[in-house]
Amino acid sequence: MYTYNAKIVYAGERMGKLCCSNGMELEFSAPPEFGGYEGFATPEDLFTASIATCLMLTFETVCKKMGIDFQSFECECESTLEEIDGREMMTKVVIKSKVKGSEVRKLEKALKLAKKYCLVTNSIKSEVVFEPEVTGEKN
Numbered sequence: 001m002y003t004y005n006a007k008i009v010y011a012g013e014r015m016g017k018l019c020c021s022n023g024m025e026l027e028f029s030a031p032p033e034f035g036g037y038e039g040f041a042t043p044e045d046l047f048t049a050s051i052a053t054c055l056m057l058t059f060e061t062v063c064k065k066m067g068i069d070f071q072s073f074e075c076e077c078e079s080t081l082e083e084i085d086g087r088e089m090m091t092k093v094v095i096k097s098k099v100k101g102s103e104v105r106k107l108e109k110a111l112k113l114a115k116k117y118c119l120v121t122n123s124i125k126s127e128v129v130f131e132p133e134v135t136g137e138k139n
């Protein structure tokens with residue numbers, strides 16, 4: 001079992017500072033549509049980014065365990081915020097991953113396993129839609 005910690009310090013006017021137990025610090029704001037500022041991380045950004053980063057790292061781990069290489073990995077993640085029964089929530093996440101490599105079938109399998117084992121997507125109740133794309137030579 002592992003634990004992770006985050007501390008938030010209010011900085012005033014829809015701003016704050018995030019300090020994580022690994023030493024990472026980050027200023028954040030509410031999104032502009034909720035009275036915040038441009039150019040800062042938002043909770044919505046961090047939610048969406050946590051999905052994309054976790055999928056990439058899980059994919060990399062799966063590839064190492066399978067003994068396969070890939071040339072590139074990109075992931076675009078889009079989260080939809082809606083109001084349901086008077087509460088705002090992320091209702092849908094679309095993940096578009098693009099992988100290039102020579103072992104297409106193995107990379108497709110690795111993406112399926114990454115989807116299955118991604119701890120962040122396994123931890124959220126939003127609908128998660130995967131749209132993977134693997135390009136390269138078929139083996």
